[in-house]
Amino acid sequence: MKKFFIPLLAIISLYSCGPSGNSEKKDAATSSALSGNLFPDTTWTERVVKSKEEWKKILTSEQFYITREQGTEKPYSSEYNDNKETGIYYCVSCKNPLFSSATKFESGTGWPSYFAPYSSKSVTVATDNTEGMSRDEIACQRCGAHLGHVFNDGPKPTGLRYCMDGAALLFQKEALDTKIAKARFASGCFWCVEAVFESVPGVREAISGYAGGEKENPTYEEVGGGRTGHAESVEVWYDSNKVSYPDLLKVYFASQDPTQVNGQGPDHGPAYRSLVFYNNESEKKSAEDYIASLNNSKKYDKPIAAQVVPFVKFWPAEEYHQNYVRINPGDRYVQMESLPRLRRAQKALPDLIKQEKFPVGK
Numbered sequence: 538m539k540k541f542f543i544p545l546l547a548i549i550s551l552y553s554c555g556p557s558g559n560s561e562k563k564d565a566a567t568s569s570a571l572s573g574n575l576f577p578d579t580t581w582t583e584r585v586v587k588s589k590e591e592w593k594k595i596l597t598s599e600q601f602y603i604t605r606e607q608g609t610e611k612p613y614s615s616e617y618n619d620n621k622e623t624g625i626y627y628c629v630s631c632k633n634p635l636f637s638s639a640t641k642f643e644s645g646t647g648w649p650s651y652f653a654p655y656s657s658k659s660v661t662v663a664t665d666n667t668e669g670m671s672r673d674e675i676a677c678q679r680c681g682a683h684l685g686h687v688f689n690d691g692p693k694p695t696g697l698r699y700c701m702d703g704a705a706l707l708f709q710k711e712a713l714d715t716k717i718a719k720a721r722f723a724s725g726c727f728w729c730v731e732a733v734f735e736s737v738p739g740v741r742e743a744i745s746g747y748a749g750g751e752k753e754n755p756t757y758e759e760v761g762g763g764r765t766g767h768a769e770s771v772e773v774w775y776d777s778n779k780v781s782y783p784d785l786l787k788v789y790f791a792s793q794d795p796t797q798v799n800g801q802g803p804d805h806g807p808a809y810r811s812l813v814f815y816n817n818e819s820e821k822k823s824a825e826d827y828i829a830s831l832n833n834s835k836k837y838d839k840p841i842a843a844q845v846v847p848f849v850k851f852w853p854a855e856e857y858h859q860n861y862v863r864i865n866p867g868d869r870y871v872q873m874e875s876l877p878r879l880r881r882a883q884k885a886l887p888d889l890i891k892q893e894k895f896p897v898g899k
C-alpha cells in the first residue's frame with residue numbers, strides 16, 4: 538500500500554499546482570521588493586548581509602561609494618535636498634524605511650535633513666573619528682549602509698539633525714498613515730490564495746511560499762512531496778489602516794472549503810491543508826472566534842477543519858510561483874481551479890474583494 542501511495546501523492550502534487558520550473562529561490566530579505574514596489578515595512582526580523590561584490594552589482598558607483606565606503610556626497614547635489622513631496626525615504630541598499638517626509642526640514646546645509654528616523658528599526662548610531670572630528674555616524678540598521686551623521690543642533694521636538702547623503706536614500710510617495718502588517722494563511726494551492734488576497738483593497742502584496750514545517754529553505758518539490766511538514770502558504774502584506782485582520786479572516790474562510798481535511802479542492806495531502814498562522818494572542822482569538830461562529834452558524838454540514846497555529850517562519854517560494862495567476866492566465870490549472878475559486882470569493886464577499894476581472898496588469 539505504501540509503495541503505491543507515495544508515487545501517487547507525488548503525481549497528484551505535480552499535476553495539482555503546476556509544473557516543476559527552475560528552482561531559483563529568493564532569500565527572505567529580497568521578498569519585500571518582489572513586486573518592485575516599496576512598503577514602509579518595520580516587521581522585518583533578519584538583517585541583510587551581502588559581500589562588497591554583491592552590493593556592487595545592485596548599486597551605482599556613487600551609491601556604493603557612499604553606503605559601503607563611508608563616502609560623502611557634495612552638498613546640494615541630491616535632488617532630495619529640495620524634495621517637499623509626502624512620502625518615505627528608504628535605504629537604497631536594502632529598502633528599509635529610514636525617514637518620513639513629516640520629519641524633513643530645511644537645514645541650509647545642502648544635505649537632506651530630518652529630525653527623527655522613521656522607526657526604532659531604521660538606523661544605528663556609531664562614533665566616527667575620521668577626518669579629525671568625532672561625529673556620530675548613522676547607518677541603516679538592517680544592512681549597515683553608511684547614510685550620514687547626526688548632530689544635536691536640530692529643531693524640536695528632538696533637537697537632532699540627521700544629515701543624510703541623498704545617494705543613500707530612495708524616495709517613494711506614500712500616505713503617511715500607512716501601517717504595514719503581515720498575515721500568513723494556507724488553504725491549498727498558493728497560486729489561488731495569492732490571487733484572492735491580491736484582489737483585496739488594502740492588501741499591498743501577497744507572496745507565495747511555505748510555512749508550518751520544520752525544514753529550512755524548503756523547495757517546491759520537497760513541500761509537495763509532503764516530507765517537510767510545510768503547507769503551501771501566502772504571506773499577505775496589508776495596510777492595517779485600510780483593511781483589518783478580521784476582514785482578512787473573512788476573505789480567507791470565504792475563499793475555500795474550510796471543512797476539507799488535509800487538502801483543498803483537487804489538491805490532497807499535508808502541503809494543501811488549511812492553516813491560519815497567528816502573530817499574537819489577539820489574532821489567535823479572532824481566528825478561533827470566527828471558526829466558532831462558522832461552526833455555530835450551521836453554514837457547513839461538517840466542522841471547520843482549518844487549524845489555528847502560531848506563526849514561526851515563512852519561506853518565499855521560487856520566483857516562478859510568484860504572481861502565477863496574473864502571469865499565466867491561460868494555464869489549465871488556473872482556468873480550472875484558480876479563477877473559478879476567485880470568482881466564488883468575489884461573489885461571496887462583494888464588499889471586501891474587488892469585482893474586477895483578474896488578472897489585471899499591475
Ligand SMILES: [Zn+2]
Nearest residue numbers: 628631677680
Ligand atoms: Zn539598508
